[in-house]
Amino acid sequence: MSALTVALDMMGGDNGPPVTVPASVQALSLMPQLHLVLIGDLTRCQSLLSRHGLLHHPRVRLLHASQVVSMGDKPIHALRHLKDSSMRLALDLVKQGEADACVSAGNTGALMAMAKCVLKSLPGVDRPALVKGLPHIQGGRTYLLDLGANVSCDADSLLQFAVMGAVVAERVEGISHPRVALLNVGEEEIKGNDLVRHSAELLGQCPALNYIGYVEGNELFTGKADVIVCDGFVGNVALKTAEGVARMMGRMVGVEGAKRTFLGQLASFLFKRRFKTLNPDQYNGASLLGLRGIVVKSHGSANERALCHAIMLAAEEVKAQLPAQIADRLETVLSDRDQ
Amino acid sequence: MSALTVALDMMGGDNGPPVTVPASVQALSLMPQLHLVLIGDLTRCQSLLSRHGLLHHPRVRLLHASQVVSMGDKPIHALRHLKDSSMRLALDLVKQGEADACVSAGNTGALMAMAKCVLKSLPGVDRPALVKGLPHIQGGRTYLLDLGANVSCDADSLLQFAVMGAVVAERVEGISHPRVALLNVGEEEIKGNDLVRHSAELLGQCPALNYIGYVEGNELFTGKADVIVCDGFVGNVALKTAEGVARMMGRMVGVEGAKRTFLGQLASFLFKRRFKTLNPDQYNGASLLGLRGIVVKSHGSANERALCHAIMLAAEEVKAQLPAQIADRLETVLSDRDQ
Numbered sequence: 001m002s003a004l005t006v007a008l009d010m011m012g013g014d015n016g017p018p019v020t021v022p023a024s025v026q027a028l029s030l031m032p033q034l035h036l037v038l039i040g041d042l043t044r045c046q047s048l049l050s051r052h053g054l055l056h057h058p059r060v061r062l063l064h065a066s067q068v069v070s071m072g073d074k075p076i077h078a079l080r081h082l083k084d085s086s087m088r089l090a091l092d093l094v095k096q097g098e099a100d101a102c103v104s105a106g107n108t109g110a111l112m113a114m115a116k117c118v119l120k121s122l123p124g125v126d127r128p129a130l131v132k133g134l135p136h137i138q139g140g141r142t143y144l145l146d147l148g149a150n151v152s153c154d155a156d157s158l159l160q161f162a163v164m165g166a167v168v169a170e171r172v173e174g175i176s177h178p179r180v181a182l183l184n185v186g187e188e189e190i191k192g193n194d195l196v197r198h199s200a201e202l203l204g205q206c207p208a209l210n211y212i213g214y215v216e217g218n219e220l221f222t223g224k225a226d227v228i229v230c231d232g233f234v235g236n237v238a239l240k241t242a243e244g245v246a247r248m249m250g251r252m253v254g255v256e257g258a259k260r261t262f263l264g265q266l267a268s269f270l271f272k273r274r275f276k277t278l279n280p281d282q283y284n285g286a287s288l289l290g291l292r293g294i295v296v297k298s299h300g301s302a303n304e305r306a307l308c309h310a311i312m313l314a315a316e317e318v319k320a321q322l323p324a325q326i327a328d329r330l331e332t333v334l335s336d337r338d339q
Numbered sequence: 340m341s342a343l344t345v346a347l348d349m350m351g352g353d354n355g356p357p358v359t360v361p362a363s364v365q366a367l368s369l370m371p372q373l374h375l376v377l378i379g380d381l382t383r384c385q386s387l388l389s390r391h392g393l394l395h396h397p398r399v400r401l402l403h404a405s406q407v408v409s410m411g412d413k414p415i416h417a418l419r420h421l422k423d424s425s426m427r428l429a430l431d432l433v434k435q436g437e438a439d440a441c442v443s444a445g446n447t448g449a450l451m452a453m454a455k456c457v458l459k460s461l462p463g464v465d466r467p468a469l470v471k472g473l474p475h476i477q478g479g480r481t482y483l484l485d486l487g488a489n490v491s492c493d494a495d496s497l498l499q500f501a502v503m504g505a506v507v508a509e510r511v512e513g514i515s516h517p518r519v520a521l522l523n524v525g526e527e528e529i530k531g532n533d534l535v536r537h538s539a540e541l542l543g544q545c546p547a548l549n550y551i552g553y554v555e556g557n558e559l560f561t562g563k564a565d566v567i568v569c570d571g572f573v574g575n576v577a578l579k580t581a582e583g584v585a586r587m588m589g590r591m592v593g594v595e596g597a598k599r600t601f602l603g604q605l606a607s608f609l610f611k612r613r614f615k616t617l618n619p620d621q622y623n624g625a626s627l628l629g630l631r632g633i634v635v636k637s638h639g640s641a642n643e644r645a646l647c648h649a650i651m652l653a654a655e656e657v658k659a660q661l662p663a664q665i666a667d668r669l670e671t672v673l674s675d676r677d678q
Contacts, residue, residue: 137587151532216575217583218579218580218582219583220580220584233535239556241577242580243557244558244559244560246584246588
């Protein structure tokens with residue numbers, strides 16, 4: 001397998017280099033063909049990089065960035081004034097072809113704005129979308145998009161999201177003819193708002209899609225569909241609601257804290273034992289689809305293992321040649337529609 | 340305490356009379372001032388009613404209905420052609436003042452359509468909304484609305500939802516100055532779509548509301564707000580997503596089925612023990628707010644205890660004089676705005 005290069009925003013995330021540097025070591029050891037460009041404040045990171053043997057690693061290039069995008073920075077500020085930030089330089093490397101993909105755990109809004117500006121959309125894509133593979137009870141993943149890149153969408157955008165999601169399910173997850181559904185408030189045809197009903201018409205008329213109809217919020221995790229499409233407002237609320245419920249239930253059975261009693265400890269043990277297939281570290285990384293380049297957003301609070309997973313996800317998307325595959329599929333869909 | 344009368348659609352729900360009849364007995368025994376009008380196919384229900392001592396109960400009136408709204412009936416069909424259904428007669432009794440509230444576990448769409456048509460909206464209410472009190476980790480409830488009565492809304496509607504939700508939190512839950520928030524994709528002012536940002540302006544300018552800003556999906560269950568407002572599409576997806584995650588996690592730790600192993604049994608036991616405050620039976624019942632009468636929708640799959648809870652909820656809303664309180668508050672809000 002030929003080499004592939006991922007640019008990593010070393011400064012991003014709640015914890016920055018203390019997480020991104022060891023995560024890089026993990027990823028390099030897991031994937032022999034992986035090369036990394038680590039971008040950040042090299043003066044500040046020197047001892048950390050040295051301690052982890054990355055100062056002169058044969059598969060690591062270090063790139064100094066004089067600026068950092070903070071979590072509080074507005075996207076427009078980051079876009080205009082933080083052109084030497086670690087996040088921006090990571091995107092620039094992808095644009096220039098010096099990296100095949102980039103990963104950041106930093107400010108989501110800034111990353112999306114910069115990525116759109118630097119990398120530009122693929123032909124046929126009006127708006128890039130954020131997608132994530134969520135675990136379902138049958139043991140696989142359901143790809144949900146958009147997760148917040150677009151807070152208001154039209155039906156053409158939802159059709160594009162459907163095509164992009166289907167390509168990811170096929171090429172990254174290895175599902176042939178992935179089942180694509182629209183998220184709605186009921187399963188009957190008459191249900192929903194104008195956007196969903198109009199989108200249903202477009203998806204139903206698209207021969208390149210295996211469109212199976214509507215699903216409701218309680219079916220996000222049942223494995224009924226491989227790809228579930230919605231606007232970014234709805235997708236963001238659904239994903240965060242799911243995270244909130246899982247966290248609440250985890251707390252109640254003692255996964256986080258509250259392990260003072262024997263029963264609490266036992267519950268925690270059993271919970272973890274049962275939930276190992278649901279380890280959130282294994283689901284870290286949302287991909288910004290529809291750009292002329294691969295951009296993976298890690299959760300800001302990711303630990304080493306979770307960030308390593310986001311790097312591996314970016315590498316998988318490089319192997320799957322995701323942007324080219326999406327462009328091809330969209331071209332087919334659009335030419336089918338024009339006929 | 341003076342008597343109060345609830346009309347119950349005896350035929351509604353997945354199981355109908357075998358659940359609604361014993362639930363009525365439970366509710367009557369729990370609340371001495373409760374009177375019930377049980378509406379349905381009296382021929383079919385006679386032996387069941389007799390077995391439960393309801394044929395000649397001093398606080399029960401029986402009313403025959405020749406029709407039933409089924410789960411598959413379209414709202415418009417129910418509205419036009421099922422005027423002697425148990426659901427419709429229950430609403431008619433509220434309209435005529437013969438009952439103070441009605442409860443149904445039947446077809447949600449038909450109930451909402453019929454309720455709006457029969458009972459009409461309160462002055463100041465453009466659209467009634469469906470609300471439910473959800474458990475949060477601090478032990479109280481957060482009222483989420485709209486849950487699907489309106490799949491597309493404007494900012495004026497969201498302001499009305501906020502006022503109605505606040506009245507419920509105050510009068511039913513006993514919270515003074517309930518904290519009201521808007522559900523959004525981020526907490527910063529610039530986040531969200533036009534609807535949410537415009538609604539934030541209206542809510543922020545309303546002196547009758549304790550508006551605290553935006554909350555995200557992961558904060559639905561943290562107790563950060565007492566009332567969370569969103570359009571019915573988003574609210575429906577959020578609620579069903581939460582139910583879906585809870586069911587998935589419950590299954591994984593063995594609450595439903597999969598108790599074949601010792602560990603599974605133990606996990607199930609611990610889970611139930613910890614979760615007793617989260618018993619879904621105690622959270623059954625969504626209220627349709629903004630009408631000239633009280634309408635409570637029970638979950639279709641409710642068991643006896645859960646349906647009994649929905650009846651008790653309707654009775655609480657009668658005691659709280661919810662429609663009059665909502666009308667008063669809305670009048671204040673609207674006159675404040677006009678000044």
